Amino acid sequence: MSADWPAIRFIVNGESRAVRVPAMKRLLDVLREDLRLTGTKEGCGEGECGSCSVRMNGELVNSCLVPVLQAEGAEIETVEGLSSNGALHPLQQAFLECGGAQCGICTPGMLMAATHLLARNPHPSLAEIREGLAGNLCRCTGFIRIFESVIAAAGSTRGHRGPADHAR
């Protein structure tokens, strides 16, 4: 049955991939079920929580809201593509060091949203970090340590005097 679907091709973390799945299958499910890239999580399944955030052609998107046919020919980046040769991405390192992850469900989405933010704006203000992560919900770590992780990864941030500055 599966061979009946036409091939849909795209690039995931630099590798060409082809899947034969229904065109309306969600990119999220294709990543997790067909490509076994289970780093991308499903939270709400309606574009509210950001757990399924990936980058598509350099844009942050909720993969639960992308029918896979719309990803045809696109370059997809998932959390699995952040580390290289076993070395953590600076954001992953910062999340570890600052306690930016607790249960971990929101973390891949947080990392992708933060990656997207720093790609656009290497030294964001706290307000810009808050806006960049506004679509990503955490229900255990708390947002302060996550913001601190992003600040640490960015090295510095405009108008920010120290890691605990905004917590007061």
Next chain:
Amino acid sequence: MRGNPEAHELLAPGNLAAVLALLAESPGEWTPIAGGTELMVAHAAGRLDAKKLVSLWGIAEMRFTRSEADRFVIGAGATFGDLRAHAELAAELPLIAKAASWIGAIANQNRATIGGNLVNGSPAADSSPAMLAYDTEVELISVRGTRRVAYSAFHTGYKRNVLAPDELMLAIHAPRRFAKHRQYLRKVGPRRAMAIAKVALGATALVENGAVNEIRLGAASLAPFPTRLHKAEAALQGRQVTAETIETACSELLAEARPIDDIRSTAEYRRHVGANLLKEFLLELGREPVP
């Protein structure tokens, strides 16, 4: 219940002519899908009725913002991220960029399109009050040609509009004549990001020789569809902004608003907050020095 992707057909013809030909072949049978921020939510929940969908995503002829001498022409496929990033548009018609910044969060803004927001026709649509306040027109296209309709006449009922079954929204025409107008947009909702409006008001007004010469009020969640507040406008047109005219305009708004009770708010709250928003705008307008 979970949606079943095998139960839906999705085509991506890749260009406008091919999409229009498909719509013309069997009018009403195909549902256009752009960034999926509405339809994919329904799909995931197993309540997407449309069985045949045609993708508008990635069609370059629909995703643009063009500056002309007297207007901006915004492609229906422009995303809210595109609109926020357009410096000239944001400087001249700032309410559009402001509304765009309210749509969900970054990931939603990168996919949700202005055409999708308007055609979907939610009474609470974030972009609608600004589009009403700016007196925009929408350009519709089918194999039969194009036509333009005032956006204020586009919606005809709850989630109903003037589009024929074989038509698409192609673009929004926004006039560039608001430099001297006082402009206002405020949304009241539970949270700045990711929240659907309880009520929102967009407004533009021109005060000349001490009197309101031109005023447009566009409201979300005060009627079954985004709508101008014509009675409140009429109470202000040609008048001085005084405590008395403000009070009259607010009571006209209370009289013409037709909000509902739902999970986000109550009709009573919406009516009164709507009137408060109008009052806030008019107090600002009244303080403005007369040129």
